[in-house]
Amino acid sequence: xxxxxxxxxxxxxxxxxxxxxxxxxxxxxxxxxxxxxxxxxxxxxxxxxxxxxxxxxxxxxxxxxxxxxxxxxxxxxxxxxxxxxxxxxxxxxxxxxxxxxxxxxxxxxxxxxxxxxxxxxxxxxxxxxxxxxxxxxxxxxxxxxxxxxxxxxxxxxxxxxxxxxxxxxxxxxxxxxxxxxxxxxxxxxxxxxxxxxxxxxxxxxxxxxxxxxxxxxxxxxxxxxxxxxxxxxxxxxxxxxxxxxxxxxxxxxxxxxxxxxxxxxxxxxxxxxxxxxxxxxxxxxxxxxxxxxxxxxxxxxxxxxxxxxxxxxxxxxxxxxxxxxxxxxxxxxxxxxxxxxxxxxxxxxxxxxxxxxxxxxxxxxxxxxxxxxxxxx
Numbered sequence: 613x614x615x616x617x618x619x620x621x622x623x624x625x626x627x628x629x630x631x632x633x634x635x636x637x638x639x640x641x642x643x644x645x646x647x648x649x650x651x652x653x654x655x656x657x658x659x660x661x662x663x664x665x666x667x668x669x670x671x672x673x674x675x676x677x678x679x680x681x682x683x684x685x686x687x688x689x690x691x692x693x694x695x696x697x698x699x700x701x702x703x704x705x706x707x708x709x710x711x712x713x714x715x716x717x718x719x720x721x722x723x724x725x726x727x728x729x730x731x732x733x734x735x736x737x738x739x740x741x742x743x744x745x746x747x748x749x750x751x752x753x754x755x756x757x758x759x760x761x762x763x764x765x766x767x768x769x770x771x772x773x774x775x776x777x778x779x780x781x782x783x784x785x786x787x788x789x790x791x792x793x794x795x796x797x798x799x800x801x802x803x804x805x806x807x808x809x810x811x812x813x814x815x816x817x818x819x820x821x822x823x824x825x826x827x828x829x830x831x832x833x834x835x836x837x838x839x840x841x842x843x844x845x846x847x848x849x850x851x852x853x854x855x856x857x858x859x860x861x862x863x864x865x866x867x868x869x870x871x872x873x874x875x876x877x878x879x880x881x882x883x884x885x886x887x888x889x890x891x892x893x894x895x896x897x898x899x900x901x902x903x904x905x906x907x908x909x910x911x912x913x914x915x916x917x918x919x920x921x922x923x924x925x926x927x928x929x930x931x932x933x934x935x936x937x938x939x940x941x942x943x944x945x946x947x948x949x950x951x952x953x954x955x956x957x958x959x960x961x962x963x964x965x966x967x968x969x970x971x972x973x974x975x976x977x978x979x980x981x982x983x984x985x986x987x988x989x
Contacts, residue, residue, distance in 0.1 A: 616970045618922035619794040619963035630847035644843020650850045658781030660806035662813035665841035669768045669790025672803035673701035676786045679815040680762045690738035691721035692929045693950035699930045713947035723751040736762035744892040746775040769895040771796035772860045796859045797852040799845035867894035873975045877982045879905045896959040909958040919977045926957030
């Protein structure tokens with residue numbers, strides 16, 4: 613029986629054609645023409661004026677934080693339940709992440725808790741849209757205006773998603789995307805910073821490229837890394853972007869398929885299909901085990917792997933990360949909803965190359981496993 617991976621990208625469009633063009637012309641570095649084309653089309657898709665392609669999604673966050681002026685002593689409000697890249701982009705600059713608990717239904721940061729965490733040192737709010745539904749942006753933007761804060765929007769998982777009809781990636785001062793293979797648009801590795809602010813865009817372009825001065829190439833007034841993005845990556849990304857609407861439709865079809873076949877199973881919570889501000893885009897199809905089931909996500913993902921089904925556990929909370937505990941960060945802090953999701957949440961195969969036959973196999977195994985688990989409760 614073949615193993616069903618948790619994700620497999622779909623690369624049967626113009627990817628090969630555009631890559632061959634890179635090879636035939638010799639343009640394989642960050643100087644190639646596909647980079648500019650991809651930046652322009654991706655930023656337009658996100659409803660932004662400027663796009664700066666970078667090496668990966670982590671790089672995009674780091675470039676964005678440096679560009680808006682985050683520095684030592686500043687505080688950035690962000691969710692505890694997210695990938696560590698978000699916290700790293702803050703701590704690498706000597707600033708402090710100030711954490712927010714999760715909404716148990718949407719799995720995003722609970723925006724009602726933000727205002728109480730704002731201090732005189734707060735410089736920005738980092739919004740992270742998770743797994744398929746966007747954060748409630750109205751409250752975030754209202755607070756940012758009230759307290760004169762920057763807003764950084766991490767839309768890594770939201771290619772093509774909207775909030776009240778407006779593209780995710782178009783909110784706040786600056787937004788970021790990732791193009792890792794499990795994203796709707798992939799370039800293998802890769803990321804992008806998008807903004808409407810010309811000055812911020814110019815800063816990002818400089819930070820991306822070792823902070824070379826414009827007037828003299830090998831002279832530097834600031835320190836940064838090499839975050840450049842290649843023409844080869846951009847060629848793949850451009851081909852992927854041509855099919856974004858098709859990919860979104862396929863993801864939502866997968867979401868409906870799983871929901872219809874799993875909704876009657878006791879002991880699990882499925883993704884919220886819609887809110888008053890967005891329909892779920894199902895970047896991945898997440899499942900959360902109910903509290904009465906004496907089972908963790910790590911245990912059930914191991915059981916499913918034994919049956920040939922690939923899965924991933926949800927993110928681990930920032931306040932419980934060993935690397936931050938070692939330096940005394942977040943000591944004594946607790947975020948119960950985030951902790952619960954981190955221990956009980958996992959997602960099942962939902963890559964764009966997944967077939968209906970494979971999804972049927974996933975459903976059969978989950979139903980069989982949960983029947984056994986429920987019978988033992």
